[in-house]
Amino acid sequence: MDDAFQVPSGTPQAPKPERGIACPRCGCCHLRTTHTEPLPSGRIRRRKVCRHCGRRMVTYELPPRLVGPDR
Ligand SMILES: [Zn+2]
Numbered sequence: 752m753d754d755a756f757q758v759p760s761g762t763p764q765a766p767k768p769e770r771g772i773a774c775p776r777c778g779c780c781h782l783r784t785t786h787t788e789p790l791p792s793g794r795i796r797r798r799k800v801c802r803h804c805g806r807r808m809v810t811y812e813l814p815p816r817l818v819g820p821d822r
Contacts, residue, residue: 772810774801782808 773780779801786798795812 772799772808774804774806775808776806777801777804779803 772782774782781802782799783802784797784799788796790796790811793814795814797810797812798807799810800807
């Protein structure tokens with residue numbers, strides 16, 4: 752199973768898919784997305800910056816259509 756980085760973005764209770772991502776330095780969840788780039792593999796790479804300490808991080812997300820193979 753490849754459930755490494757699946758986010759439940761199809762549920763109405765989760766408007767933001769990056770709810771489980773926090774800053775590794777200060778632990779806050781106030782991250783600002785500075786760049787979004789779709790990769791050729793189908794994933795979405797997003798660069799985020801912490802609004803508190805300025806720590807930069809990169810996340811790789813899967814679009815909802817590729818997460819569920821059998822619906
Ligand atoms: Zn931070």
